[in-house]
Amino acid sequence: MSITTYGLQNIKKELQHMPPAQMAELLLRLARYKKENKELLAYLMFEAHDEAAFVTQVKSEIGFMFSQLPSQSYFAAKALRKILRLIAKYVKFIASKTAEIDLLINFGENYLQYADRKTSYKPLRVIFIKQLEKIRNNINKLHEDVRHDYSPDYEQLLSDADKKLQWLNIIDYQL
Template sequence: MKAASLNEIRKDLQAADEDTVRKICIRLARYKKENTELLTYLLYEADNEQAYIENVKEDITELFTTLPKGGNTYFIKKTLRKILRFADRQIRYSGIKQTELEIRIFFCTKVKEARVPLQPGTVLYNLYQQQLKKINAIFEKLPEDLQADYEREVKVL
């Protein structure tokens, strides 16, 4: 089966009645956890972005409590990647650059607070540097007034 293009799907959804669209959304939500999470964001959290950011920060803080204490960098790396996948998924749901910037800054701050060993040349160091690159790329695209708001936080990282 060949998948229809997004344009074709959009046209057919506009032509369909409200009840059919509702059934399609519910059926779509059953098959993948990400679809359910995206629908939850769109229905309940998209109207209050700041509360959404705070919820994501709380979830990230909770995930950081699972970070292994000790010197085994393998398990630290696996846990950080798990947290980063969660953060990236939440960023994708929002699609707002300011939200992405806040979540990435918070992630890097939590990494520093957890005192993760970031010796140059390690996977952990590269992971952290990639986040800094993404933060700087987003930061440069923001308007000047928002850049002034986040400038101090970015410099601390």
């Protein structure tokens, strides 16, 4: 026996006909099963009204995590991946490309400040390169007016990276 999985349209129609008390009971039951569901529900209820403040709070949390970055390359790469998972989770909550770009640019700035720039450990380098590609692709997907708001920040990040990272060829990552 298997449970039938319904599509979002069917669930949406059913929720529209449900009384508020029963809907609240369903939400609480859903939140009980997974930590990420609770975090998303808490974000939507308490933080979603002020996205800028939430992004600032996430940036400070990321900054703190970068300040605790281990000096050994292997463990630093693991810590950077953990930071990127956290960023991905919060971006999923916010559901905004501009917030994602803002957080990834902040990640790049922190990387340049805290990560070992002279390392030959390839995973550390690849992490930074992949984020540059992700930022560039997301900026290119934005509307032209909004794109010009983020282009100077990205160009500044590339300029700083060119000064601090001898192994990076910024021509490959320009807009």
